[in-house]
Amino acid sequence: MKKYLGLSLGILAAVGGFLDMGDIVTNAAIGARYGLGLAWVVLLGVIGICAYAEMSGRIVAVAGRPVYDLVRERLGPRAALLNLIASLLVTILTLAAQIGGVAVVIELASGVPHVVWVAPVAIGLWIVMWRVKFEKIEQVLGLAGLAVAVFAVSIWWLDPDWSALAGQAAGITPPAGEPVPTYFYYAITLFAAAMTPYEVFFLSSGGVEERWSAKDLRMQRATALIGFPVGGLLALSIAAAAAVVMLPLGMDAQSLGQVVLPVGLAFGMAGMIVVLFGFFAVLVGAAFETAMSCGYMLSQYFGWPWGKRLPPKRAARFHAVVAGSVLIALLIVQTGVDPVMVTEVALVGAAVALPLTYLPVLIVANDRQYLGDHVNGRFSNAVGLVMMVVVLVAAIAAIPLMITTGMGA
Amino acid sequence: MNWIEWHGRDRIDLGTQLLDRQITAPEAEPVGKVDDVELTRRPDGALEVTALLVGTSALCERVPQPTRWLLRLGMRLTGGPDSPRRIDLDDVVDVKSDVEVTAEAGEAAASPTERRFRAFVERIPGAGRAGS
Amino acid sequence: MVEFPSTGYAASTAVGRTGVRGMGAQARAMIRRFAAALAAVLALSPAACSSWAASTGTAEDRITATAHTQVQTALLVAEAGLEDPPAPAVTLTVVLDEARSELVTAREDLARLPGDHGGLMTLLVEATTLIGLTQSAVEDGDRFALRSAKRSAEELATALEGRSELL
Numbered sequence: 222m223k224k225y226l227g228l229s230l231g232i233l234a235a236v237g238g239f240l241d242m243g244d245i246v247t248n249a250a251i252g253a254r255y256g257l258g259l260a261w262v263v264l265l266g267v268i269g270i271c272a273y274a275e276m277s278g279r280i281v282a283v284a285g286r287p288v289y290d291l292v293r294e295r296l297g298p299r300a301a302l303l304n305l306i307a308s309l310l311v312t313i314l315t316l317a318a319q320i321g322g323v324a325v326v327i328e329l330a331s332g333v334p335h336v337v338w339v340a341p342v343a344i345g346l347w348i349v350m351w352r353v354k355f356e357k358i359e360q361v362l363g364l365a366g367l368a369v370a371v372f373a374v375s376i377w378w379l380d381p382d383w384s385a386l387a388g389q390a391a392g393i394t395p396p397a398g399e400p401v402p403t404y405f406y407y408a409i410t411l412f413a414a415a416m417t418p419y420e421v422f423f424l425s426s427g428g429v430e431e432r433w434s435a436k437d438l439r440m441q442r443a444t445a446l447i448g449f450p451v452g453g454l455l456a457l458s459i460a461a462a463a464a465v466v467m468l469p470l471g472m473d474a475q476s477l478g479q480v481v482l483p484v485g486l487a488f489g490m491a492g493m494i495v496v497l498f499g500f501f502a503v504l505v506g507a508a509f510e511t512a513m514s515c516g517y518m519l520s521q522y523f524g525w526p527w528g529k530r531l532p533p534k535r536a537a538r539f540h541a542v543v544a545g546s547v548l549i550a551l552l553i554v555q556t557g558v559d560p561v562m563v564t565e566v567a568l569v570g571a572a573v574a575l576p577l578t579y580l581p582v583l584i585v586a587n588d589r590q591y592l593g594d595h596v597n598g599r600f601s602n603a604v605g606l607v608m609m610v611v612v613l614v615a616a617i618a619a620i621p622l623m624i625t626t627g628m629g630a
Numbered sequence: 631m632n633w634i635e636w637h638g639r640d641r642i643d644l645g646t647q648l649l650d651r652q653i654t655a656p657e658a659e660p661v662g663k664v665d666d667v668e669l670t671r672r673p674d675g676a677l678e679v680t681a682l683l684v685g686t687s688a689l690c691e692r693v694p695q696p697t698r699w700l701l702r703l704g705m706r707l708t709g710g711p712d713s714p715r716r717i718d719l720d721d722v723v724d725v726k727s728d729v730e731v732t733a734e735a736g737e738a739a740a741s742p743t744e745r746r747f748r749a750f751v752e753r754i755p756g757a758g759r760a761g762s
Numbered sequence: 763m764v765e766f767p768s769t770g771y772a773a774s775t776a777v778g779r780t781g782v783r784g785m786g787a788q789a790r791a792m793i794r795r796f797a798a799a800l801a802a803v804l805a806l807s808p809a810a811c812s813s814w815a816a817s818t819g820t821a822e823d824r825i826t827a828t829a830h831t832q833v834q835t836a837l838l839v840a841e842a843g844l845e846d847p848p849a850p851a852v853t854l855t856v857v858l859d860e861a862r863s864e865l866v867t868a869r870e871d872l873a874r875l876p877g878d879h880g881g882l883m884t885l886l887v888e889a890t891t892l893i894g895l896t897q898s899a900v901e902d903g904d905r906f907a908l909r910s911a912k913r914s915a916e917e918l919a920t921a922l923e924g925r926s927e928l929l
Contacts, residue, residue, distance in 0.1 A: 476857075
């Protein structure tokens with residue numbers, strides 16, 4: 222019984238853990254602009270994150286090695302250091318986006334400008350990370366984040382033209398009259414939002430924190446393979462809500478305030494309260510994951526003691542890096558820069574950094590010295606290789622597309 | 631030391647199976663990475679690995695500029711640079727996906743930078759409680 | 763006995779030989795195949811790109827689109843305010859504040875554009891007024907004023923749509 226409780230809590234945490242500022246912003250933007258016309262990208266991203274989360278989870282459970290250990294072991298110290306710098310920059314930007322997002326959510330609930338909330342949010346985040354148990358943070362925020370499902374209920378309540386939605390979702394080419402580069406720019410940011418590198422850093426390090434062993438293999442596999450797709454569905458429901466309400470009006474969704482409007486239309490007061498609560502939980506959860514990931518990356522590259530399973534003073538450098546990342550993120554948001562803008566820049570950076578993160582995972586997942594009989598089967602390798610190609614194409618195309626389309630303007 | 635079989639292996643590839651691996655003391659306590667190895671010339675002219683070297687200053691010797699410059703800067707900003715710590719090959723207990731060493735060797739190779747940070751982090755309330 | 767303090771040499775040759783360490787021959791062959799496929803894609807894309815104009819319209823079109831989005835936002839806010847019970851006034855006010863500041867930026871951008879844009883500027887001013895009316899209607903919970911704000915938003919959106927091919 223306890224086992225099933227653990228499993229369901231793990232799945233809930235994965236559902237909430239999938240969503241972050243990037244998913245919210247990109248899904249609403251593409252929903253308003255293309256309807257469900259980019260749903261295939263979300264599907265692709267979910268398949269990718271499932272495949273690589275399963276591999277890195279397996280490597281942790283069997284060999285006990287988190288992803289950044291593998292990056293240094295397989296890429297060597299120099300390439301791994303370049304990857305470290307890039308991933309660290311992207312992850313700190315992603316953290317800044319989450320902190321900014323939380324501040325905007327509080328602004329929407331209180332009417333007080335978000336710059337006022339940035340420092341309290343960052344300090345509160347640090348205190349939670351310093352004091353509260355790893356599993357408790359994961360489970361509480363994961364559960365609370367499920368409130369975002371109110372988007373799915375809203376769509377049903379707004380009684381849309383289901384056949385039009387299905388028609389949009391079936392298409393995999395740009396709608397007539399839409400410029401192709403812009404379409405692919407949005408496709409890449411959406412894909413990067415689903416596969417953001419910090420997700421595997423956090424998941425694999427979390428596996429070490431929670432002391433996974435080979436006998437937890439089935440459980441961790443179920444967690445990833447159920448949790449991430451359900452998370453993907455939640456992301457799509459944000460896109461669908463924007464498609465139902467904003468696409469017919471021909472408007473864009475560029476701020477969190479616009480993103481929550483469809484829920485306000487469906488359920489008024491109650492809907493707004495639920496959706497703001499859900500966004501708050503999801504974004505605080507993502508801020509926790511990104512801040513911890515900064516510490517995990519650096520500690521694992523240099524071999525420092527790390528993690529919340531150790532007494533904090535025995536992982537001093539790890540905790541210093543986590544606190545330092547929160548501080549830098551705070552300073553970025555405090556400049557007053559639009560959190561949505563930070564999110565978009567972070568997503569383009571993430572797209573570029575993806576291949577060097579996922580390649581070592583794929584290589585080690587085939588290495589019997591690490592995994593013995595638990596190496597990749599044909600299916601895992603086929604999915605892994607196809608996704609690696611997609612990741613490479615996205616990485617190469619990301620910056621040229623960002624420049625030519627003026628960030629999807 | 632018997633080089634025919636060392637921790638269940640008749641040969642070990644320094645580049646892919648030893649360098650850059652995690653070093654852990656018992657109870658999965660992280661010590662550092664195999665940042666470099668110490669080679670000694672034997673009387674018969676062959677090179678023998680005699681110790682693992684741990685520490686960013688050992689790593690510096692293995693990377694080109696400007697990576698090296700960056701690592702040096704990092705060390706200087708954190709109160710270093712400190713000379714590399716040496717773990718004698720006889721203190722290696724097992725070689726798996728990580729390199730396990732004895733508790734004493736792990737203790738002796740502990741990082742001075744970690745000690746400097748600990749002196750600071752220790753002062754924050756709650757720093758001494760058990761991990762979760 | 764001579765000690766070598768560093769093995770930079772040994773390590774770098776190992777890395778240099780295999781590129782990415784410890785990769786099997788099979789994996790390398792696969793990666794080579796994918797590199798070829800990737801090269802093909804890259805070679806084809808400039809050819810395809812030339813026919814893909816990154817058409818985002820003129821500067822005036824973009825300003826029109828921004829204003830249009832803010833007007834439609836006011837429309838949605840008015841609708842959410844007409845719900846029973848209405849969406850929280852605090853939240854709707856913040857959304858309208860954002861819309862107003864977007865409109866202010868749009869007006870500044872338009873003022874900097876060379877040429878005569880009097881017609882569009884009038885619409886931008888009307889949009890700003892609309893935001894203010896919607897905001898006070900939301901704050902007072904005045905359903906009549908919300909309905910009239912909704913109607914003006916619809917008219918203004920239609921007028922903006924008539925000015926740009928993008929909309």
